[in-house]
Amino acid sequence: MNRTALAEQPVVTVREVGMRYGDVDALDGVTLTLERDKIYGLLGRNGAGKTTLMQTLTGQALQTTGRVEVFGETPFENPRVLRNLCFVRESQSYPEDLCVRHVLTAARHLLPGWDRDFADQLLDDFQLPLGRKVKKLSRGMRSALGVVIGLASRAPLTLFDEPYLGLDAVARQLFYDRLLADYAEQPRTVVLSTHLIDEVANLLEHVVVLDRGRIIMDDDADALRHRAVVATGPAAAVDAFSAGATVLHRESLGEQARATVRRTASGAEVARLREDGVTLEPASLQELVIRSTTATKEPTR
Numbered sequence: 303m304n305r306t307a308l309a310e311q312p313v314v315t316v317r318e319v320g321m322r323y324g325d326v327d328a329l330d331g332v333t334l335t336l337e338r339d340k341i342y343g344l345l346g347r348n349g350a351g352k353t354t355l356m357q358t359l360t361g362q363a364l365q366t367t368g369r370v371e372v373f374g375e376t377p378f379e380n381p382r383v384l385r386n387l388c389f390v391r392e393s394q395s396y397p398e399d400l401c402v403r404h405v406l407t408a409a410r411h412l413l414p415g416w417d418r419d420f421a422d423q424l425l426d427d428f429q430l431p432l433g434r435k436v437k438k439l440s441r442g443m444r445s446a447l448g449v450v451i452g453l454a455s456r457a458p459l460t461l462f463d464e465p466y467l468g469l470d471a472v473a474r475q476l477f478y479d480r481l482l483a484d485y486a487e488q489p490r491t492v493v494l495s496t497h498l499i500d501e502v503a504n505l506l507e508h509v510v511v512l513d514r515g516r517i518i519m520d521d522d523a524d525a526l527r528h529r530a531v532v533a534t535g536p537a538a539a540v541d542a543f544s545a546g547a548t549v550l551h552r553e554s555l556g557e558q559a560r561a562t563v564r565r566t567a568s569g570a571e572v573a574r575l576r577e578d579g580v581t582l583e584p585a586s587l588q589e590l591v592i593r594s595t596t597a598t599k600e601p602t603r
């Protein structure tokens with residue numbers, strides 16, 4: 303295959319992947335493609351299968367059924383694939399007796415795309431003490447170390463599994479800002495798994511939502527921004543607007559109702575609804591994801 307054809311290949315191809323732990327289907331028939339140079343959001347409730355999916359992509363677990371290809375090859379025990387990806391996890395454990403400087407030196411040797419200047423700048427941004435041992439770092443500092451490694455790796459496939467949980471709001475914003483600025487200059491494929499959907503919504507180009515091991519959403523973020531509306535007003539008018547459409551959520555207080563509905567409205571319809579006292583606003587990504595994953599039965603496992 304020539305270089306151009308290779309560049310057009312998806313970075314990740316997942317076909318009918320299942321992962322069974324005992325009687326739990328952590329992944330169930332997952333089929334997914336991740337393209338080159340895009341920022342993906344991998345979203346879903348606790349236990350939905352996000353970490354398991356990322357483990358299969360990064361060779362940390364071998365799926366029970368189906369096929370996973372990363373850069374056109376199976377990632378499991380495959381150094382050619384593994385050296386081109388960086389997986390940063392919240393529960394990441396670095397050797398406790400190493401200091402930050404040594405962890406970064408190890409990362410530099412393992413990751414061929416490592417950018418030393420960028421790493422130095424990030425260390426400064428996150429105020430990480432180079433000489434401090436990992437065991438003496440605060441929770442937030444450990445998170446920051448993971449974030450620095452993930453960003454400075456410049457790996458063609460970089461996955462962040464909630465590594466910023468320990469970061470305060472200011473540091474998280476710093477992470478988002480640095481990621482976006484660096485991505486603009488050095489595009490790569492980034493997967494962000496997070497429950498802080500509102501915070502990352504503007505960063506994401508594509509959204510994948512898992513629910514009990516299955517993909518229930520796999521769409522461009524722009525398309526999702528127009529997928530559903532929240533209608534608020536007199537219950538009868540809200541229900542008339544919702545009739546025939548999928549209602550993801552409805553709540554009422556006396557005569558008033560608020561419904562998240564999977565439909566759009568024309569300008570004329572919006573004006574007519576307004577006369578009836580109904581206001582429409584686009585459903586946020588967070589609202590859409592929450593309502594879509596709770597519209598079905600509560601998980602039992």
Ligand SMILES: Nc1ncnc2c1ncn2[C@@H]1O[C@H](COP(=O)(O)OP(=O)(O)OP(=O)(O)O)[C@@H](O)[C@H]1O
Binds near residue numbers: 324326348349
């Ligand atoms: N090693 C394991 N052994 C047994 N069950 C597991 C194992 N790893 C994951 N599971 C189960 O698989 C399901 C998916 O877990 P996973 O960690 O992938 O979810 P998640 O979406 O990352 O959740 P969270 O948002 O809480 O981190 C859960 O029911 C979990 O208990």
